[in-house]
Amino acid sequence: MTAVPSPVSQSLIPDTPTFVTHLECGMTGERLPADTLHNLSPKGYPILVRYDLAGVKAALSKEKIAARAPNWWRYRELLPVRKTENVVSLGEVMTPILTLPRLASQLGLRGDGEIIVKDEGRLPTGSFKARGLALAVCMAKELGVKKMAMPTNGNAGAALAAYASRAGIETVVFCPDDTPQVNMNEIALQGARLYKVNGLINDCGKLVGAGKEAAGWFDTSTLKEPYRIEGKKTMGLELAEQLGWELPDAIFYPTGGGTGLIGMWKAFEELEAIGFIGSKRPRMIAVQAAGCAPIVRAYQGNERHAKLWENAHTVAAGIRVPAAIGDFLILDAVRNSNGFAVAVEDAAITAALDEVAKQEGFLMCPEGAATYAAYKQALAEGKVKKSDRVVLWNCAAGLKYPMPDGGQPLDRHGSIDYARL
Numbered sequence: 017m018t019a020v021p022s023p024v025s026q027s028l029i030p031d032t033p034t035f036v037t038h039l040e041c042g043m044t045g046e047r048l049p050a051d052t053l054h055n056l057s058p059k060g061y062p063i064l065v066r067y068d069l070a071g072v073k074a075a076l077s078k079e080k081i082a083a084r085a086p087n088w089w090r091y092r093e094l095l096p097v098r099k100t101e102n103v104v105s106l107g108e109v110m111t112p113i114l115t116l117p118r119l120a121s122q123l124g125l126r127g128d129g130e131i132i133v134k135d136e137g138r139l140p141t142g143s144f145k146a147r148g149l150a151l152a153v154c155m156a157k158e159l160g161v162k163k164m165a166m167p168t169n170g171n172a173g174a175a176l177a178a179y180a181s182r183a184g185i186e187t188v189v190f191c192p193d194d195t196p197q198v199n200m201n202e203i204a205l206q207g208a209r210l211y212k213v214n215g216l217i218n219d220c221g222k223l224v225g226a227g228k229e230a231a232g233w234f235d236t237s238t239l240k241e242p243y244r245i246e247g248k249k250t251m252g253l254e255l256a257e258q259l260g261w262e263l264p265d266a267i268f269y270p271t272g273g274g275t276g277l278i279g280m281w282k283a284f285e286e287l288e289a290i291g292f293i294g295s296k297r298p299r300m301i302a303v304q305a306a307g308c309a310p311i312v313r314a315y316q317g318n319e320r321h322a323k324l325w326e327n328a329h330t331v332a333a334g335i336r337v338p339a340a341i342g343d344f345l346i347l348d349a350v351r352n353s354n355g356f357a358v359a360v361e362d363a364a365i366t367a368a369l370d371e372v373a374k375q376e377g378f379l380m381c382p383e384g385a386a387t388y389a390a391y392k393q394a395l396a397e398g399k400v401k402k403s404d405r406v407v408l409w410n411c412a413a414g415l416k417y418p419m420p421d422g423g424q425p426l427d428r429h430g431s432i433d434y435a436r437l
């Protein structure tokens with residue numbers, strides 16, 4: 017076998033020491049060894065990666081980070097990949113934050129009140145799934161995995177297929193057969209074996225679980241390996257840095273499996289431990305669709321775990337997740353931050369998408385639009401203040417989703433009343 021050359025210019029990836037000390041069960045805190053393959057913890061819960069944060073604090077400064085290339089490897093000391101040769105890259109960027117000034121003014125925001133959108137649609141494969149899956153694939157490469165399998169609602173499968181193909185790892189992906197067409201096509205084009213299943217994502221997950229022994233797949237389901245959280249954690253690191261190491265008042269996050277919410281919460285904890293931020297935290301607000309809101313129901317019922325949501329349906333495919341294995345981690349972050357969980361109707365999602373596109377020229381994905389709908393609802397109900405600086409998460413490029421037909425026919429041979437066009 018010949019060594020595959022690293023696909024990226026090394027200057028984009030700082031070659032720093034790494035600081036992972038061990039892994040930990042997210043529920044019991046049981047200590048587990050790093051540098052070996054894991055799925056769930058022995059007790060069946062998601063695993064968290066732990067670092068020598070005192071070591072990171074001594075090694076890293078805000079200035080050092082600022083001098084590095086604008087991609088998530090600038091936070092290398094807080095990421096798990098040991099060897100630079102295992103970094104798999106497709107040209108990641110720091111995603112822009114943009115404000116929605118016209119809507120802010122219409123909604124009567126005042127003082128420091130501001131609506132900020134983190135636009136994750138600019139990442140490779142057009143969604144923030146790139147963050148988590150890139151790290152999962154880098155670590156799979158580092159730990160010698162040859163085949164990865166996952167259930168997906170679309171974007172995760174696309175990111176896995178892309179990064180795994182780039183790394184020379186085989187992938188098998190299962191998605192609900194009504195997944196957005198563009199997602200299914202990109203997954204297959206990017207080299208995965210794709211199966212369209214007559215069921216929902218949790219049904220697809222059961223197939224991965226049932227087949228992994230026989231087929232020799234590494235189970236890459238949401239939170240069933242430790243490193244997707246680390247990738248999603250970079251959202252919190254990046255946001256903090258972009259806002260001058262000053263966190264916002266609230267973050268509205270469209271919650272499916274909750275990886276991003278859990279990851280950002282972890283990011284803030286680590287940033288405080290290395291002295292980059294203080295103890296102020298944003299209120300973490302889990303946004304779900306009314307047709308699939310298991311976390312909202314558990315939040316309202318004061319439960320630590322969420323029950324399976326039956327007959328899940330919503331236009332926001334990315335958050336159609338009837339059961340989340342990290343439910344307790346999501347709910348802990350929401351509660352410990354004095355946040356809340358809220359559901360929005362599909363009609364409100366569609367109206368929000370339309371409003372932001374027409375008023376601000378910004379095409380959100382339906383899941384991102386759900387956060388704007390939830391924000392408006394929360395503002396109207398007084399659950400957030402007009403002086404709050406809030407961040408909405410636009411997780412994917414709006415162009416990846418079906419859109420209503422636009423435009424109208426024009427007969428160039430007929431008589432045209434130009435004044436009325």
Ligand SMILES: *Cc1c(COP(=O)(O)O)cnc(C)c1O
Nearest residue numbers: 171272273274275276334383411
């Ligand atoms: C996966 C996904 C989500 C949900 O993200 P989690 O971190 O898994 O909760 C939201 N929106 C889009 C577009 C997604 O692809």
